[in-house]
Amino acid sequence: MRKKADPHAFETFYKDVRGRLLLQTWALTGDLPAAQKAVRDALVIGWHHWRKVSRLEDPESFVRPQAWSHALRRHTARPFHRERGFDDEIRATLAALAKLPQLQRKVLLLAHLTTLPLDQLAREAGITQVRAERELQAATAAFALARNVPTTSILGLFEPMAAELRDLRWPRPSILTRAGSARRRMHTAIAAAVALVGFAGSGLLVTDADGVRPTLEALSMHTPGSDGPEPAVARITTDDLISPDQVTSALGGVWTTQMTSDNTDGDGLVLPCQQQRFADQSPRAALMRTLVSGKALSVGQSTEVSTSPASAHAAYVASLTWYAGCREPRLQLLSTRQVTGIGDEATLVDLRDWKRPNRSVVASIARTGSVTTTVVSAQPAPGKKPVATNTGLLAQAVGRLCELPDGGTCTSTPKVTPRPPIAVGDHPAMLDVVDLPPVEGVAQPWAATAPKPATSNLAATRCDQTVFHRKGVSGDLTRSYVIPMAKVAPQFGLTETIGSFGSARAARKLVATTRDAVATCPKTDLSTKATQLENVATPARDLTSWRVQVETSDKTTVVFLMAILREGDNVAQVGFVPSGSATIPDAVFATLTDRAAERLRQLG
Structure with missing residues (x-):
């Protein structure tokens, strides 16, 4: 007989973690009402899975990502909401946090408001430990500078926020456990209904209409529409991405595919300088691929299909801004080049990563019709003509994508012309x-x-x-x-x-x-x-x-x-x-x- 979840253990857990979770979630979003609702929902989910969660070495690490994810979704419509009625210290801290990219904000809060060791911090942030160290260093420096305090005084800046939360009224534990139990019953009913539908159809749910198991070669991502099947124009397959042979022909060496996915797992930040999962906030389809040659050479491609050429142009501009104003520490913008003869619009951004070992990072961004694609290469500096080779790679990438139903202009004879840097930041007339x-x-x-x-x-x-x-x-x-x-x-x-x-x-x-x-x-x-x-x-x-x-x-x-x-x-x-x-x-x-x-x- 399966052991029942212990409400007394959950009550102890609830009272222990709720204040910390609310402080962290408020600091992450700057939106206290959204943070309160998100923490409540996360704890309801915690009770839903309490039999499993209570056996974890650190149950808080199960609930915290739930709270953060729910809060970020709630405040997306008004990014980093600014609360009124708090003292100047709190508002200054929230303003300084708002200036950090979301990933750096997460890493900073995990480092200062939890006791996670660096390897677990990196795992929760969905990045490597090496990158976590870089992001934490950059976040600490920027946040301390914005608040005009030494880095050793950062933790104390959160004390006024914690004090503000101490007198908040919390729902009784029984309210959360009832909500969690109701949620469990609802999920059980839905699962049974889905299972019934799956067996009543022409095949098991793990096969497609022809009874064939899905494979990576047919991988694509679709955002469900309101009615009926997704239109054909929203489909993109792995065959539409650049292949190892194409990268070999452009860069030389032997290349292999490291990863191909719809980029819906983790934080979605795969490529250097990438700031969000998708450049288009609601793409109809998207695929990501990374390729490697040895330990020093890498290429990544991100491709998105938008609902219209106008939406694709907005995604193109967003991608371009990520690289033109790269937030990664010690990456310097060397040059920007306009490209004609590839798609409807294209730009190359040449960067140098001064962290050891030094790398040349070139981002090539293009749009063809309603499709945008970004190809990023990284190789030891100074590299073999990185701008020229990336132009060739981008031409091959667009040559495949322009043939899609929603594609546009294909490739003719590419011409690369130097241009002024893309305007970035709140004060684009000043150095960045x-x-x-x-x-x-x-x-x-x-x-x-x-x-x-x-x-x-x-x-x-x-x-x-x-x-x-x-x-x-x-x-x-x-x-x-x-x-x-x-x-x-x-x-x-x-x-x-x-x-x-x-x-x-x-x-x-x-x-x-x-x-x-x-x-x-x-x-x-x-x-x-x-x-x-x-x-x-x-x-x-x-x-x-x-x-x-x-x-x-x-x-x-x-x-x-x-x-x-x-x-x-x-x-x-x-x-x-x-x-x-x-x-x-x-x-x-x-x-x-x-x-x-x-x-x-x-x-x-």
Whole structure:
């Protein structure tokens, strides 16, 4: 006789975990009502399966994913809902959490609000332990920076939230157990009905209409419609994805398929820089494939069929934004290229992963009709012409997909053209963390402060004292970029200040004033030396950069890298202060200022 579930043991469990679960779930979503409902539902499910759950070493690890999943579904319509009526500390913590990608938020909360070891944390997050370490490092740095606290003080930030929850009224355990028992009875009835229908039909439920067992070769994902069978246009099979032979012809070597799936398991984050399970929030069909060659080379393809070309275009833009503004730590955007001759629209994003071993990561995104596909290759840097090889792979991928019923333009003669970076972030006219180069001798990731009005300009040197916050200037902002976990001097970091001066003439005047001030500085201040690194002067753009050295004593010299640049009516100033050997080469700084000029076009 099967042993009955013990309500007293469940009651003890319920009282022990409910407060922790609610705090975690609230922090995950920022939506307290959704969190309360989700925790209640998760505990009802826990009682439904209590005979099994109570035998687990850690029953809380069964209930927690249920609560988090339910809460995330409830608050999807209003992402990271902002509650009112709480004190400033709570609202600041929720705002800082909202800035983190969902995966990093999960990893941060699992690390600080549970006692899970790292291997179990990674398993619950659905990622490898190595990736969990990277995501936790990035999340910790970004969250601590946003809240302006050392990383060792993060746990204390959740105490005001916990205090807010202590006086909440909870339903009696008997209410949950009754709901769980009713749920169990309903599931039993449904299972019996399904079994009856399965045997009353022409075959068992584990076979298709011809009595053949399903295989991987027929794998596809469909979102059920309201009535009748799914239309043919929503079908995509594994034969529509790139094959190992095609990858071998483009990249050389011997390639094998590692995984092919509909990407409905785990968190769905398979490819580098991917931020959500699907780019289209409601795709009609989707498939994911990864291929490998040895331990160092990998290729991944994600393909989605949307309900219309317009929806597919939105998915294309979403995918493109993931890579153009990649949130993974220490991935730098090198270049962006427009591609014609492949599908209806296509773009290549070239990235460098500076974590050891360094990798070249190229994402190729294309749309043909209502179908979007992303092909991502990763190989040891610098790699064998990664952009050219990915163009060929993308052409082969689209060549198959364009023949689908919902496909569009196929492939002709691909042409690749450099283009400015895709606008990313809330302030696309400013440098993004993805633009920043590695710092010599530093292995930790960059993080950016929130932009604020440029009432003071930290990018200026003592030679120029350039002012952006003044009459006639609009959109003036300044922000700093730091590496919170690096062992560097307090003054180390990068700063950018921007503003629109209303006319090209006014913008040119400011640039000329700054140039003159830096040029004459060594004459008026004998302790200062200014070396010009780059100088560009065209009707559309001005850009001048310097290495400024200031002797503060007989044995100490402070070094600054500074650039002033103009794009039309807009001006930006970029300053970098190294810390000993933690620096960036002059040529790399020049490349960074070119990127700042490209970003500046987005202002006004």
